[in-house]
Amino acid sequence: MKFIRFGTPGMTETLIDPGEIREPHLHVVAAILWHRQGDGRMLIARRQQGTHLADYWELPGGKLEAGETPWQGLQRELHEEIGIRASDGRPFMKVYHRYPGRNVLLDTWSIENYRGEVSAREGQPLAWVAVAELENYRFPAADLPILAAIERSAIAETRRYD
Numbered sequence: 001m002k003f004i005r006f007g008t009p010g011m012t013e014t015l016i017d018p019g020e021i022r023e024p025h026l027h028v029v030a031a032i033l034w035h036r037q038g039d040g041r042m043l044i045a046r047r048q049q050g051t052h053l054a055d056y057w058e059l060p061g062g063k064l065e066a067g068e069t070p071w072q073g074l075q076r077e078l079h080e081e082i083g084i085r086a087s088d089g090r091p092f093m094k095v096y097h098r099y100p101g102r103n104v105l106l107d108t109w110s111i112e113n114y115r116g117e118v119s120a121r122e123g124q125p126l127a128w129v130a131v132a133e134l135e136n137y138r139f140p141a142a143d144l145p146i147l148a149a150i151e152r153s154a155i156a157e158t159r160r161y162d
Contacts, residue, residue: 026103029063029107030108033059045060046126048122056138061074061078087113106146
């Protein structure tokens with residue numbers, strides 16, 4: 001049984017089974033996309049004006065469509081948004097978050113191999129950012145536990161080679 005982090009502002013974070021989520025929610029997939037140069041930078045994108053949480057930065061991805069698996073949805077979203085084809089990925093972390101007016105299950109995957117060149121196909125600003133620089137960007141609340149886990153894993157990875 002897999003568990004995910006569940007947090008609501010002002011409440012303690014707990015772990016829940018995704019199969020126990022009974023309330024309506026959006027299933028969103030997102031990529032932790034590492035730069036090909038292997039320099040520890042990852043891609044972030046700024047949300048467009050007129051969208052929920054406009055001007056916040058996020059990991060590239062989007063909503064699952066009916067009948068898609070998370071991997072299929074992520075591949076489609078990455079191609080539509082940034083013009084790449086992910087060739088392999090592995091689940092990283094899931095977070096369930098209640099925003100005012102909507103609930104989101106954020107399903108993140110770590111992507112290290114892809115075909116194509118990253119480009120902003122929807123006109124959104126993109127940035128390759130070192131993990132240590134993530135704190136300089138404003139992210140939605142659902143992303144924060146994921147970013148903290150990325151920081152912990154990146155620090156552990158760096159220390160392994162010292």
